[in-house]
Amino acid sequence: MELHEINDKFIIPLPEAFDTNANLGYLTRAKDECMYEIEDGIITKVIAIGEIRSLVRISIIENKQMLIQFINDSRPTKARHLEEIVKYISEWFDLDNDLTSFYDMAKADPLLKLPARKFFGLRIIGIPDLFEALCWGVLGQQINLPFAYSLKKQFVEKFGDSIEWSGKKYWIFPTCERIAQLTPADFADIKMTVKKSEYLIGIAGLMASGELSKEKLAKMNFKDAEKNLIKIRGIGPWTANYVLMRCLRFSEAFPIDDVGLINAIKTLQNMDRKPTKEEILAFSIPWRNWESYATFYLWRTLY
Known part of the structure; x- marks a missing residue:
C-alpha cells in the first residue's frame, strides 16, 4: 500500500x-x-x-x-x-478486501438485503494478533457479550502492559510468553472458570513455543486451518471459525452454531422458534465464500 x-x-x-x-x-x-x-x-x-x-x-x-x-x-x-x-x-x-460481490449477492438475499443496506461500508473489524483473537474467542465462550468484555478487561489489566499519555492508560494485550508461565491460580481474582484459564495457558504455550502461529495457519487452506485449531484443547468449531474469520480472514469461516447468528435469523424471519442447523445451511447457500461477512452483518442487527 x-x-x-x-x-x-x-x-x-x-x-x-x-x-x-x-x-x-x-x-x-x-x-x-x-x-x-x-x-x-x-x-x-x-x-x-x-x-x-x-x-x-x-x-x-x-x-x-x-x-x-x-x-x-x-x-x-x-x-x-x-x-x-x-x-x-x-x-x-479489512481494507484490502473488495466487497463488491458480497453486496451484489446481499442485495438479492432475503436475510441480508436489509442489513447490507443499513450497514453499508461496515468492514469485518478484525483482531490481527492471533493470540489476542484466540484469547477473545475462549473468553467469549458460552457467556454474554458484556460479561466477555468485562473478563477481557480484567485479563488485560492484570497481565498486560500499558502506555500512559495525557493522564490515561492505553493497554497492550498480554503476550503469549507471559501467559504461558502462569498457573490457573494466577487467574483466581478474574471471574472466569478454571477450565478457561487452563485453555488460555495451554494456547499461550503453543504459541510461545512456535508450534502454533498465524504464519503457519495462513499457509493452510480453510479446512486444514480449522482442523489444526480444533485439535487444540479449549478450541471447538465455534472458536476456530471465529478466529479464522476475524484474524486469518478466511471468507468462508462460518460459526454456524453461534447464538447471535441464530437469534438474528430468528428475528429477521419472524420465527417463533430457533432455526435449525439445516435451515441455517439452506439460508447460507447463496453466501458461499462470503459466510464470514454474512455472519458479521447478521450479528450487527442485534445491537
Whole structure:
C-alpha cells in the first residue's frame, strides 16, 4: 500500500465501500472495551509490533482517507516497523478486501438485503494478533457479550502492559510468553472458570513455543486451518471459525452454531422458534465464500 506523509500524519487511502459511522458504530458498541479509546470520532490505540509499541491516533476524512498520527514520541524509527503498523491497521479494518460481490449477492438475499443496506461500508473489524483473537474467542465462550468484555478487561489489566499519555492508560494485550508461565491460580481474582484459564495457558504455550502461529495457519487452506485449531484443547468449531474469520480472514469461516447468528435469523424471519442447523445451511447457500461477512452483518442487527 502506497503511503503519503503530510504534517507528521500518514495517509491510508480507503476503499469505496467504507463508511465511518458504520465502523465506529461497531467499535463503540461495548463500554468495557479496553484495547482502544474513541473520542470525537478519533481512535487512540497502542499497536505492538514485537518489542515496538506505538501509540497511534486514527482519524477518518470523508470516508476517503485514514490519517495515522504517532503520539507520545512513539513513531517507529525503522521503515519496516512503520510498514508493519500500516499493515496492522489495514488488517484491522479489512481494507484490502473488495466487497463488491458480497453486496451484489446481499442485495438479492432475503436475510441480508436489509442489513447490507443499513450497514453499508461496515468492514469485518478484525483482531490481527492471533493470540489476542484466540484469547477473545475462549473468553467469549458460552457467556454474554458484556460479561466477555468485562473478563477481557480484567485479563488485560492484570497481565498486560500499558502506555500512559495525557493522564490515561492505553493497554497492550498480554503476550503469549507471559501467559504461558502462569498457573490457573494466577487467574483466581478474574471471574472466569478454571477450565478457561487452563485453555488460555495451554494456547499461550503453543504459541510461545512456535508450534502454533498465524504464519503457519495462513499457509493452510480453510479446512486444514480449522482442523489444526480444533485439535487444540479449549478450541471447538465455534472458536476456530471465529478466529479464522476475524484474524486469518478466511471468507468462508462460518460459526454456524453461534447464538447471535441464530437469534438474528430468528428475528429477521419472524420465527417463533430457533432455526435449525439445516435451515441455517439452506439460508447460507447463496453466501458461499462470503459466510464470514454474512455472519458479521447478521450479528450487527442485534445491537
